[in-house]
């Protein structure tokens with residue numbers, strides 16, 4: 001199997017898209033008519049929840065498939081429904097994977113090394129069970145938090161090498177308070193720059209045939225200045241760039257995040273796509289998500305070409 005970065009590049013070329021659709025769906029935001037159609041009074045509340053969450057997101061995946069290179073599943077939106085949500089996540093991951101979409105688990109996980117290994121087993125690798133190895137999820141990549149340093153990241157990096165998976169380490173996030181910690185100056189550098197240097201070190205030995213590392217960084221689209229600096233520190237890494245649209249990140253600024261080949265980024269959009277119907281793009285929610293994902297894809301391509 002190819003390295004994650006090579007698979008990602010192949011998928012980007014095939015789709016002519018660097019757009020990733022973020023599945024951040026809550027039941028409350030699913031259109032009433034859709035809920036009515038699938039709600040069955042004979043079924044338990046939990047069964048209705050699972051059915052409707054799956055059926056809505058499945059249709060979103062079908063609708064955007066043509067325009068996106070991958071799907072990013074945000075863990076919190078499934079965790080909020082306890083293990084019922086995780087059952088739906090498991091089915092959706094398989095569903096997207098069968099469509100040859102790149103699937104990312106956005107869990108922002110990390111811990112001390114023994115616990116980090118558990119996370120990595122779950123989402124990237126295999127978990128030992130009764131002397132055998134079991135694979136529970138088929139994600140291609142995961143988002144991680146760098147705060148615990150190298151030993152917390154190492155289990156993920158090792159599984160990336162072993163199982164040809166990818167990692168996106170939070171470096172400079174899109175949220176308004178990201179400066180509180182990430183911009184603290186330590187010996188003339190901002191903390192996020194030091195984290196980016198660590199990401200370079202951690203990813204040095206995980207390069208695919210195209211020369212890109214499988215260990216990438218998350219950099220918010222709302223942070224174009226940081227985008228420039230991080231790109232300089234990480235010339236061969238993929239940047240996962242969330243924050244366009246609702247959070248205020250501008251597609252035109254994506255030119256600061258790309259590498260010298262106008263490559264090396266994937267761009268996430270969640271609410272603008274999954275709830276496109278709210279902006280009355282089209283009376284049909286699937287068509288709305290299709291049209292919005294197409295338009296975002298095209299504007300990104302124009303901005304980085």
Ligand SMILES: O=C(O)c1cc(=O)[nH]c(=O)n1[C@@H]1O[C@H](COP(=O)(O)O)[C@@H](O)[C@H]1O
Nearest residue numbers: 074143173174218220242246247269270271
């Ligand atoms: O790691 C992420 O994906 C992430 C990092 C970050 O800095 N900012 C950020 O918004 N995200 C995620 O990207 C998605 C953005 O959603 P929208 O603002 O609706 O497009 C959410 O799932 C966030 O959790």
